[in-house]
Amino acid sequence: MKTSIFLVLLLLPALAMAVSLDGWMDFQTGGDSLSPEMGRLDLGGLLKGGNWSLVIHERYSHEDSTGILPRILNSYSRTDVDFLIEAGPVRINPDVCWTVDLGDNKPEMVLPGQAGVAYREGFIRPGLSLEVDIAENYHLFARGLYWNRDLKQEDGYDLAWTESRVSGGLSCETPGLTLSMSGLWHKTNSDLIDYESTWSRFDIALSTKPQSLPANFYVTGDVTYSFYGGTNYLGDDLADRFTSRIRFVRMIVPSLAVNTTFESVIDYDGVIRSACNSVESRIVYRFMRSRDITSSVVLFGKLSRSSIRTERAGVFSRINLYRGLSLLLEAEARVTPTSVAGAGPNRKRYVFGPGLEYQFGTTARIWGMFEQERTNLEKNQNWWRVRAGLEFYPGSFSF
Amino acid sequence: MTRFVKALAAIAVVFILFVACKGPVESTQLLINADDCTGCGECMEVCPYNAVEIIDGDAVIDPSLCHFCYRCVEQCPEGAIY
Secondary structure (H helix, E strand, O other): OHHHHHHHHHHHHHHHOOOEEEEEEEEEEEEEOOOOOEEEEEEEEEEEOOOEEEEEEEEEEEEOOOOOOOOOOOEEEEEEEEEEEEEOOEEEEEEEEEEEEOOOOOOEEEOHHHOOEEEEEEEEEEEEEEEEEOOOOEEEEEEEEEEEEEEEEOOOOEOOEEEEEEEEEEEEEEOOEEEEEEEEEEEEEEOOOOEEEEEEEEEEEEEEOOOOOOOOEEEEEEEEEEEEEOEOOOOOEOOEEEEEEEEEEEEEEOOEEEEEEEEEEEEEOOOEEEEEEEEEEEEEEEEOOOOOOOEEEEEEEEEEEOOOEEEEEEEEEEEEEEOOEEEEEEEEEEEEEOOOOOOOOEEEEEEEEEEEEEEEOOOEEEEEEEEEEEEEOOOEEEEEEEEEEEEEOOOEEEO | OHHHHHHHHHHHHHHHHHHHHOOOEOOOOOOEOOOOOOOOOHHHHHOOOOOEEEEOOEEEEOOOOOOOOOHHHHHOOOOOEO
8 A cells, every 4th residue: 555655656746747749650561472461550659758658559460371481370469568767767667568369360389398289369468677877887777577378279278378587787888888797587387288498698798889980980899798597499508608799880971881790609508619600781872862852772781600591682772753752672682591391491582673652751651662572482483562551650749 | 998999899800700710600599680670570470489579679589499490580571580
């Protein structure tokens, strides 16, 4: 009772202050020669007061599978409610997220320990975060999450599948350097199939962002060593992991910027092994900057080698034609592993397509793309796809 | 301080290039690039082992449940999982 009265007293002054309301909507739909239905609607709202904010995000997603590609097999809604209150150096952030399966075909989940298959019907996940600035440069954070999943076996029995995740840590920030130490503990439990798994991680991370570099040149670097506890699905101990990443951003001229990231990961489980190396680069060229809509060409490429091979390269351009009207053009080539039976270890796909976009200032954006995709699965497949979307941001209202 | 950071960056680059040239490459966990991840949740939907979750707008993989089926790698529209 005393706690409730204290919370009401804490919230009342905050709620009495002027508040602002922001809302947004993003709707995307499409269809292709394989799947006639694809759609996603995101609705969001932000209510913000002096020292508090409330975000509600609602998503409806529906995509269909033709059986050729292992795409999304589900229709679902997801709701995120996120409340944040700041009291001096303390930030308290309770949130809750839940999903509800809306389709007739429930997505399958392969249960651990050869316990068969279950069907996902949604989950509810409450969470609580706490952040405290304990000194000028020291920052303390903690987060707790709990999932209660609706997983049903074929005979209708609920698996009573729950997950708990607790994390926390301390970071120390100086103008060019950040040191952080954090820990994470995760437990998965299902009473019906008598499954319990716990794993943990402790990270020591150092990141740097040099303050005095040549003009228009930015470098960030970070290294993290993660100590893991627990086992993987085979029962083998999880290997410790050392991750290093360095990013260079160079604005060559005001209209041309290059962003390149190198990343390297080493695993250690008694044996040091190179686990993953990747390089990613993005070149952005902006032109016709005097118009309402700046035209741009983005060239991107990425290469990674781990136990698998992934490659990605492409171009995306937006050429302003008249007022808010722009011509879109995309071309992309990708190599990834594939789970399609008989399609070989790697799947190569090429996507090309033009489109049109119209921007109504900062209030709304409507766009459409017509794409052609070619991919090598059991055999070379070609299909077309039409995508369209509407983004709407009515602005901010204060009352 | 600046010299130190520059030296650190140079060492990191040399180190990464050195490691990148060494093989074989064998990963015990998939990696998610949080900078590229948009939190669209497609990886979570296609994972048959319930090993992917969206937390604070980014995909997170549970290393105790992941079976390395690579469906999330294939599905991710941003190429953020590798």
